[in-house]
Amino acid sequence: MALVSASVSQASNSGLALEDYSIYNQLSDDELLALAIERSLTNSPSLSGNQNQPGNQSSASRGETSGGLSSLRTGQPNGPNRANPPQNQPPEGAAAQYSSHNPPADKLFNPKNFSGTVSHFITGQGKRMVAYRKHDGALVHVCPEPEEEDGPLFAAIKKGDVRQVRALVGQEHSQMSSKPGWMAIHEAARHGQEACLNVLLTGKGQGMINMRTAQDQTALLLAVSYTHAACARLLLERGADTELMNKDRETPLYKACEEDNAEIVAMLLNHGASVNVHCNQGWTPLQEAVCRNNVEICEMLVQAGARLTPANVYGISPLFTAAQSGQVATLRFLIKQGADVDSQATDGATALYEATKNGHAKIVELLLSQKADANKASKRGLLPLHIAAQNGDDILVPMLIPATTKARIRRAGISPLHVAAEYNMDDVLELLIQADFDVNAQLSHEHSKLYEDHRTTALYFSVANNNVDAVRMLLEAGADPNLDLFNPLLVAVRGGCMETVTLLVEHGADVNAYLATHPTTFPATVLFAMKYLSMLKYILDSGCDALACFRCVHGSSPHPPMKLNHFERDEMRYTELNMTELTARHCVQFCEMVSIPSMCRWAGPIIDVLLDYVGRVKLCSRLQEHLDSYPDWHPIKVRATTTPPLMQMCRLRIRQVVGVQRLRRLKTLPLPGSLLRFLVYKEVLDAGGTLGGDAGSSQQEPTWPPQTPT
Incomplete structure (x- = not known):
């Protein structure tokens, strides 16, 4: 490519060795091009001579692009080093020598007369660019992508000019945007222009109320997503369908719960919105409300018939969601409504297990007070007490010890002492020893074979970690130092x-x-x-x-x-x-x-x-x-x-x-x-x-x- 040869020539003229190249040397030409153009847009080029001439302006623009690409190759911030100018500079007034095969053009580039290929790309800062290339791949011109101009109707909707909207609404094709599927009612719902939306829905516009965008969004879904309650009320009164979903299978009710807007939720429920519809991930509106700890919305959904037991694709129920996110108010509400405190996710974890893992002491206390089973293990065979010991949580461990049976721990094949010793949780180790856990308990074969040395005792973990304090505690509690295969x-x-x-x-x-x-x-x-x-x-x-x-x-x-x-x-x-x-x-x-x-x-x-x-x-x-x-x-x-x-x-x-x-x-x-x-x-x-x-x-x-x- 021409730009590549230009960058190499620039580097050689600057006297840079191969090892001086920066990490930009690993980027592709298109990535370098995008970064160089981004710099040229943020840094105005310094031009010598008359900047108002068209030819000079094009040359400066193209020269800045090539210099930016070369600076990326050589690791310099903006072209050649200002403090150490390159040797063999041409004398002032001499003709410029270009190493690129695409020297600056004498005339401004006219995209209407271009017959090559056009490609679009986005820079790292999100700017949309257009690149024009010849049929052989040579770059001709790069410029920002021209912004789409709003039609008169869309401009009037953004301004909230009802009179102008009323005057333009009858014109042919005036309600369609250049964006695929985007119509005037979508624009009005997006910007919360209730009066303009009312005009658009009169007469023939009533039939477009449930039209969808390219993302399957209806005007009602857009109004709810941007929390425009007045627009949502108007659309519902005009008969908007509350069950139409976007591409993620999210209904307007789901989006209202996601936005934590109780007013719109009540409005949708009063118009018959379904409360048990699942999105692509299996979530229901109730789970979204639980996630945001909004008891008011939860009450409305349950009264409207929302089920307490549906789980998402990971087997997570609303009660599990409340415990996982530490939402005490909604968890207490769900328990009061009869939700199962011992429901398990796909990996076997219970709400108590998940609350323990995330360190939610109030949630653990509430679940234990409701007789949550602390002896239900995950598929890994670990109990909530194991997780508390692993995290070194000296608040949760005393709460879980009375609720956990020693027989269930023996059946698990791993003691909390093993976990505390492995993770150097000395305070928890002391609590477990005081609770009379067996210091000579050995790992089951399934757990022992996970370690190369086939260790079996908590003492071995402490010795291997060089934890002298833990070794002393275990030995003084009666640990036998001769039980492991490798002493x-x-x-x-x-x-x-x-x-x-x-x-x-x-x-x-x-x-x-x-x-x-x-x-x-x-x-x-x-x-x-x-x-x-x-x-x-x-x-x-x-x-x-x-x-x-x-x-x-x-x-x-x-x-x-x-x-x-x-x-x-x-x-x-x-x-x-x-x-x-x-x-x-x-x-x-x-x-x-x-x-x-x-x-x-x-x-x-x-x-x-x-x-x-x-x-x-x-x-x-x-x-x-x-x-x-x-x-x-x-x-x-x-x-x-x-x-x-x-x-x-x-x-x-x-x-x-x-x-x-x-x-x-x-x-x-x-x-x-x-x-x-x-x-x-x-x-x-x-x-x-x-x-x-x-x-x-x-x-x-x-x-x-x-x-x-x-």
């Missing part, structure tokens, strides 16, 4: 949250938890804690089996190549597998795990920590290779190959006698404080000034020093 302790360890790990361990979480879907020969807690040495030491202090890390099936013999793939090694996704698949899978050994690229640099420090919690062990050939790879790790290898000190052997024996269960609750054991610190490798000075504990240990102090029981 919540592993989630906390993997996330590196020491506070959550401590809470879970102190409340009985299994420090020797394994991954059923990714079997290993050593506890999975060690697997996830290897990147956090302080956390690894805490897990080992709490009784984690460190000896399992040194059991290798290959021993001192050469190890075969590792069979771990990237999926097993790094992603650690948790899917449900049957036992046959589990036994057939390769069990990962500790020496294999520390050999992956992301962990091999930490093999020495990790082995050094583990050696504090084992007696005499024999390193396999792969672990020895790791310790030989760095000179600084030589002391660790020496330590692993020598007999442990007697102090360490005594400590390990005492820890073995105490047991894993008691080590988790070490603070509560009736043992001397020095012995408790000794069991967790806390180095202290005794009364004689010597070190109590393992002076040869290379590890730092644990992150949580146990307190001496009182």
Whole structure:
């Protein structure tokens, strides 16, 4: 196209690189054209020379259009940059050089003599434009679409000139507009000109009273839509049909309710308008009145025979509409008239459910006082209490708890505790715990399989969200930390949250938890804690089996190549597998795990920590290779190959006698404080000034020093 070449030339002359082009570069030529013309209409062109000459005016108009299009391509606000004019400007007075194939015309464009194609389009600001093109597609001229001039009769109607209307009404074709189907009576009803409408309806005009526009609108429908009560009364008295609908199947009564006009509603009802007609969406006039909380119109419609039960295409009844939109007055009226408070929409939601979802406390209170059933679930299986918990509404939750049965919640397969924990609604979680909801309730299989890790408890949700306060509340209320397929302790360890790990361990979480879907020969807690040495030491202090890390099936013999793939090694996704698949899978050994690229640099420090919690062990050939790879790790290898000190052997024996269960609750054991610190490798000075504990240990102090029981 010519305009495209013009824009490229403009850009190259301005010295703009390709990356300087704006987002307008993504627009089509027609869209760019529309925007450029819109700018040319809003910004008057600055012309040099005599602006009154016809040739100069046409050139300026066309030049402004081309410049606007180029400015869109280059991202400039209005043609070339005023602050940085383009180089190689032609000398003043020189002939203009045009890169476009359509240079400015010398004569004004005359659309009457044009023989090409004409297209119409609308700009972004709603302006109607006309584009004239040659048969080969080249643009010739663009201009605003000429406005349609009103005929004398329509002009007189707008002014309300009754005398002029009476004089023109008998002329042939005077009552027709250029708009398809638009007649003089429509114009009078649209502008509320009652006197002019009365003149138009006399004599032969009476037969046009029910004529429709292109949108199937009658004069009565237009008068009602624009709330012209006087015109509507005149049309009804002259016999206008109250049942004729527009293309959306909306009757005049429906539009009157939509406009919230009680006067016109009464007028239409007195002339026999039907009250139970549905529009395309299935709505009735009553639902429109309910939506606007107009009790007066609702009363008139019900007295005229409006039904309370009809539903729209979504199964929504008028009472549901009142609850959904929070209209207390109309809801109370409908209940008084006998509407069903437990009616359900297509998706199974009740009025109580919808009012809860939208947070309408007064509506919920009114429905509950009318014995609305809080145990009716939606098709998703959720009750109103679930939705209130999800929204964290601590006002509605106490109202719904007494109305909801525990048996119905168990049948739903999901507890409100799950929802509150998932969305971190701690206040609601506390209310539900105080209401004695089961903190160990588990998701049904249908709900659990929606999560990749197949979580089942509310505690898991809180741990996964790293919500320490919620974890503490659930554990103190008696939540079991070992119910999920993937232990919540592993989630906390993997996330590196020491506070959550401590809470879970102190409340009985299994420090020797394994991954059923990714079997290993050593506890999975060690697997996830290897990147956090302080956390690894805490897990080992709490009784984690460190000896399992040194059991290798290959021993001192050469190890075969590792069979771990990237999926097993790094992603650690948790899917449900049957036992046959589990036994057939390769069990990962500790020496294999520390050999992956992301962990091999930490093999020495990790082995050094583990050696504090084992007696005499024999390193396999792969672990020895790791310790030989760095000179600084030589002391660790020496330590692993020598007999442990007697102090360490005594400590390990005492820890073995105490047991894993008691080590988790070490603070509560009736043992001397020095012995408790000794069991967790806390180095202290005794009364004689010597070190109590393992002076040869290379590890730092644990992150949580146990307190001496009182």
